Amino acid sequence: ATTLASALLWAHLSAEARREAISALRFVETRMLDIETEMLRLGEGASEYASWSECGPDLARLLTRASITSTLVKRYELMGANEANSCRPDGRAIAPLLSHAPSERLALNSTGEISTRVTATLRFDSIGRDISAVLDARAFEPKQQDHDSWLYASTSHLTLMSRDENPLAVLGNDDDSDASPPVLHAVQTSSRFDVMVVAHIERSRFVAATRRWVGAAIGVTWLLLLVGVMLTWRRALVRTRLYHRIARGLRRREFEPFVQPIMDLRTGQCAGAEILMRWAHPQRGIVGPAEFIEEAERTGLIVGMSDLVMTRAAHRLAPIAVRYPDLYFSFNLTPLQLAQPQLPRRLEEIFTDDTIARDRVLLELTEREFIDPLALNRITTLQSNGWRVAIDDFGTGHSSLASLERMTIDRLKIDRAFVSTIRDETVSRPVLDSIIDLADRLRLPMIAEGVETQAQWDYLADRGVQYAQGYLIGRPMPITAFVEWLARQDQLTPSSVPAVVPGIAGDANIPDVAAQRLWNALRTPGGLDIRDRMFHLRTYTNCFVGREAVDWIVQHQRVSRADAVRMGQHLSALGLLSHVVDEHDFEDAELFYCLATPRDAGVALGPSAAGLSALLRGPQGVSVTQHTRGLLRHGDCATGKAIVTWIATSLRVSRDTATRLALQLMREGAIRHVYDDKPFTDSRALYRVV
Ligand code: C2E
Ligand code: CA
Ligand code: CA
Helix, strand or coil, X not given: CHHHHHHHHHHHHHHHHHHHHHHHHHHHHHHHHHHHHXXXXXXXXXXHHCCCCXXXXXXXXXXXXXXXXXCCXXXXXXXXXXXXXXXXXXXXXXXXXXXXXXXXXXXXXXCCCCEXXXXXXXXXXXXXXXXXXXXXXXXXXCCCCCCCCHHHHCCCEEEEEECCCCEEEEECCCCCCCCCCEEEEEEEECCCCCEEEEEEEEHHHHHHHHHHHHHHHHHHHHHHHHHHHHHHHHHHHHHHHHHHHHHHHHHXXXXXXXXXXXXXXXXXXXXXXXXXXXXXXXXXXXXXXXXXXXXXXXXXXXXXXXXXXXXXXXXXXXXXXXXXXCCEEEEECCHHHHHCCCHHHHHHHHCCCXXXXXXXXXXXXXXXXXXXXXXXXXXXXXXXXXXXXXXXXXXXXXXXXXXXXHCCCCEEXXXXXXXXXXXXXXXXXHHHHHHHHHHHHCCCCEEEXXXXXXXHHHHHHHXXXXXXXXXXXXXXXXXXXXXXXXXXXXXXXXXXXXXXXXXXXXXXXXXXXXXXXXXXXXXXXXXXXXXXXXXXXXXXEEEEEHHHHHHHHHHHHCCCHHHHHHHHHHHHHHCCEEECCCCCCCCCCCCEEEECCHHHXXXXXXXXXHHHHHHHHCXXXXXXXXXXXXXXXXXXXXXXXXXXXXXXXXXXXXXXXXXXXXXXXXXXXXXXXXXXXXXXXXXXXXXXXX
16 A cells, blocks of 8 residues: 555646646746737837947837836846847846846856846847847746745746756745755747746655655545455355255245256256255245355255245155156266265155155266366265266366276256357357267267257257257246146147146145045044144144154054055155144154144145235225324235234134145235245234235
């Protein structure tokens, strides 16, 4: 900062000195022109005094006539061939001081007194004599009332010099004439007269200015540092806040699997799907991974999140896997997940013959993992246990070709960046082509990511790429939507007949009939003991105990205890039952769980609570009025209590269920907090019905 400040100061002072030299010179030139005009007037009257050749009354008269009032003229000098006459402005002769060449307009007085001589050469009489005026140095001192205040404000030391660098006068008020050597100067030369002005910045001034500037620079540096520290601190705060938000989201099991179909480019049929994580945020709706995956990976939360999403996906996709036996499902694994020693065991627990069989699961790993020897080791172990792996985002990292050759990789996913370069199917893209070429030679089936246009599809199909994934085919969607999407595909290809099971909520297709039956049996008379329960002074409404549910399933379904737990977990993954505060998966323990209401069940899996929100808004819906909170008035809104009461009475459900339904409505944007920043609560808080 100090160096920068000094450099800036140097530049600033140089510019200032130059500016001051220019204006000083301009001032000097104006003064000289004034005097030249006076001399000219003097010359006009001179011919009448043709005999005048020396100082005396003639000259005095001449001066009066020409009304030379200039107090600047010290004396006039008359130049002859070999003599010089010198007289005062009143015409009295004085001894000539200096003989000089008339061409020299400015000179230093021989007595050492600094005076400036301006010579106007005139045809003075028939003989032809030149007259010149010797001026006082003060001629160049601006008067206080002059506009030329530059001289008073000047920071530099200004000297008027002749062309040959003889000092003629010091300009301006030089009262603080400290004689420290100049460190910086600027020169301006007149084009009109033989003079120049030199502006010096003296050492003492420079030092003083430096002190000021460096002081300021240090101040600014501190300020910047402070701002930097504050920004970093804020970022850290935002990060930890994000961390806590994700952690809370995980505790509340808010992460959901979405799926994006993958098409076979040769047959045009769905070949599989990639499972992509979404955060079903209670206030913000569906949030994509861009906002949280990096932080989740950095802090290790990804392990739990991914476990949750994989489990949910495996259970919810199980019926689809049965109905469409050719589909495969791919899951993303981050380096941190791969490094978990318990990963193989978890994969085995999640992907079973009851959910999705191992050989239909594809694990997507980025190129980075294929370079790291430790990770490579883990991958080979997974492969030897029957897991299939794909290289994700191929082409963006530096994969080692050696490992590609050595290993049996099941799929290679060409990164979106390369696919997006295809604008037109006829213009070839050499980089993409060479990736395709390489995969072909290694006999690796490829999946092109991010296929958005027909031209891209055609280009890839032309070059023998086997699979495609992208918006052209379908965006990532909830599993229920995927079921519908698959059914539509079936209609397009009449060979297979869709078998869509009507869902319990009417509009939602819940394909898992066995799970629905169990869920129904649990909630009807003869089922579980569902009632309000107290724990730690809190009442949980309409719930049952996990352990009792396991007992019930064992007894009524004639299965082992382990299987009963698995069935409970399956229901939980399907959203048909949940922990009272959403903090545990289903367990064989003294924990409280609730069963989804018919509508809830539809909501958890189905498209939306659209019907309910329409009712809520309708003429029989909840009444919206004006409310006052503090000093503020809110029009057209309802309290959380009123909304819960309305849902509970119109659907004949418990307040607890009604609260959860309201939460769901909020998630879908049908209810909004007046300040848009609070989740739904059964309280005096105000909400708008949108
Ligand atoms: P990815 O594995 O490369 O996933 C593909 C991404 O491309 C997805 O973004 C998908 O929505 C997007 N995409 C698909 N087709 C198109 C298209 O035609 N055009 C464009 N512009 N984009 C397309 P998404 O879902 O936002 O996921 C981002 C990344 O987050 C994923 O990249 C993956 O690395 C990570 N991720 C997502 N879900 C999970 C998960 O469950 N576990 C882990 N570990 N990572 C996940
Ligand atoms: Ca992927
Ligand atoms: Ca990818």
